[in-house]
Amino acid sequence: MKRIVIAPDSFKESLDAPAVAAAIAEGIKRVFPEVETVTVPMADGGEGLTTTLVAATGGREITTTVTGPLGQPVRAAWGILGDGTTAVVEMAQASGLPLVPREKRNPLFTTTYGTGELIRQALDAGCRRLIVGIGGSATNDGGAGMAQALGAKLLDAKGQDIGPGAAGLEELDRIDIQGLDPRVKEAEILVACDVDNPLCGPRGAPAVYGPQKGATPEMVPRLDAALARLAGIIERDLGKDVRELPGAGAAGGLGAGLVAFLDANLRRGIELVIEAVDLDGILARGADLVITGEGEINRQTAYGKVPAGVARVAGKYGIPVVALVGSIGEGASTVYDHGIKGFMSIVPRPVPLAYCLENAASLLADAAERLVRLLTVMNK
Ligand SMILES: Nc1ncnc2c1ncn2[C@@H]1O[C@H](COP(=O)(O)OP(=O)(O)OP(=O)(O)O)[C@@H](O)[C@H]1O
Numbered sequence: 001m002k003r004i005v006i007a008p009d010s011f012k013e014s015l016d017a018p019a020v021a022a023a024i025a026e027g028i029k030r031v032f033p034e035v036e037t038v039t040v041p042m043a044d045g046g047e048g049l050t051t052t053l054v055a056a057t058g059g060r061e062i063t064t065t066v067t068g069p070l071g072q073p074v075r076a077a078w079g080i081l082g083d084g085t086t087a088v089v090e091m092a093q094a095s096g097l098p099l100v101p102r103e104k105r106n107p108l109f110t111t112t113y114g115t116g117e118l119i120r121q122a123l124d125a126g127c128r129r130l131i132v133g134i135g136g137s138a139t140n141d142g143g144a145g146m147a148q149a150l151g152a153k154l155l156d157a158k159g160q161d162i163g164p165g166a167a168g169l170e171e172l173d174r175i176d177i178q179g180l181d182p183r184v185k186e187a188e189i190l191v192a193c194d195v196d197n198p199l200c201g202p203r204g205a206p207a208v209y210g211p212q213k214g215a216t217p218e219m220v221p222r223l224d225a226a227l228a229r230l231a232g233i234i235e236r237d238l239g240k241d242v243r244e245l246p247g248a249g250a251a252g253g254l255g256a257g258l259v260a261f262l263d264a265n266l267r268r269g270i271e272l273v274i275e276a277v278d279l280d281g282i283l284a285r286g287a288d289l290v291i292t293g294e295g296e297i298n299r300q301t302a303y304g305k306v307p308a309g310v311a312r313v314a315g316k317y318g319i320p321v322v323a324l325v326g327s328i329g330e331g332a333s334t335v336y337d338h339g340i341k342g343f344m345s346i347v348p349r350p351v352p353l354a355y356c357l358e359n360a361a362s363l364l365a366d367a368a369e370r371l372v373r374l375l376t377v378m379n380k
């Protein structure tokens with residue numbers, strides 16, 4: 001073995017993607033110090049997009065204070081990529097679920113206003129190409145708050161600005177985008193969606209992701225009706241039907257709002273990241289092996305998660321792909337049909353999850369060492 005490309009996702013709640021890649025590289029070097037390890041941290045649209053793209057392109061992060069999901073000030077980072085002109089904004093930084101304490105989670109009231117403020121800051125900095133990562137949200141406002149932060153008017157029947165969250169959408173009567181920040185029109189906005197759900201209905205944002213944000217079963221139809229109301233008024237006042245677009249339902253309907261208000265393009269997050277880090281270019285130079293990974297490998301993995309995306313690209317160059325994972329979930333074996341030749345858990349013995357989360361870096365390095373030792377026995 002001469003060259004190994006390491007292209008993992010983050011392990012949620014334990015390690016970000018650059019740390020996962022570094023730990024795997026360390027484990028390989030213990031056995032094969034002479035092997036070239038190329039670390040390419042990956043992401044989809046959710047948490048970690050900014051760190052990943054900034055690290056991959058040699059860009060920089062800027063930390064600022066914006067309006068959090070409940071209206072409180074929060075510290076949030078956005079990035080300028082290595083090209084100096086592309087901004088990366090991650091909604092989870094401003095409007096993400098971890099920013100709301102469990103007992104306060106209520107998508108009727110949470111807003112994406114802070115995400116709009118981050119977009120405005122990127123425009124202020126002169127960026128006219130923006131990658132907006134959406135996923136991991138605390139919100140269900142269809143991007144209404146984001147649009148308000150950028151100057152759109154969302155008005156109730158009395159001509160007053162509607163309040164925050166899905167509850168505000170219930171009062172929505174009309175939309176006026178005349179006051180929208182004019183720099184939005186000059187900008188190319190690409191959206192990295194972590195999922196491809198439509199806005200409403202059984203596969204829509206409230207039904208599928210509402211409960212994790214604190215929605216009770218009774219609240220879900222109310223949230224769904226609020227987004228349907230927004231979509232209807234968008235169609236009437238802005239002439240766009242955003243309901244069924246894949247990704248419209250990502251981040252509580254922010255996908256739909258970004259298309260409606262900012263004329264953005266929705267993309268699968270993993271595909272956008274593959275392009276941004278030039279995974280094709282890296283693999284075209286050849287490698288003996290690609291190691292990918294994620295916190296839990298399961299049935300979802302095959303549907304556009306990082307390991308499946310990495311395997312698709314590696315497949316073009318005939319490079320075998322294996323995965324190191326925290327947990328092996330239900331349906332994990334479906335990944336064999338998507339180009340992943342094998343996977344191994346980093347868990348060493350029956351230990352509590354908390355131990356694995358805390359010690360993920362050393363467990364990963366040990367597992368990487370075991371993996372490459374196994375992979376080479378037949379070649380000796
Ligand atoms: N170090 C670890 N050891 C064991 N299991 C882990 C570890 N880190 C994460 N996990 C498991 O992975 C789960 C998170 O999965 P993952 O990191 O793949 O994120 P996800 O929720 O599937 O989101 P996405 O893949 O879209 O980012 C955790 O709930 C936990 O069960």
Ligand SMILES: O=C(O)[C@H](O)CO
Nearest residue numbers: 135136137209250251
């Ligand atoms: O934010 C959310 O609602 C989920 O991550 C799906 O996008």
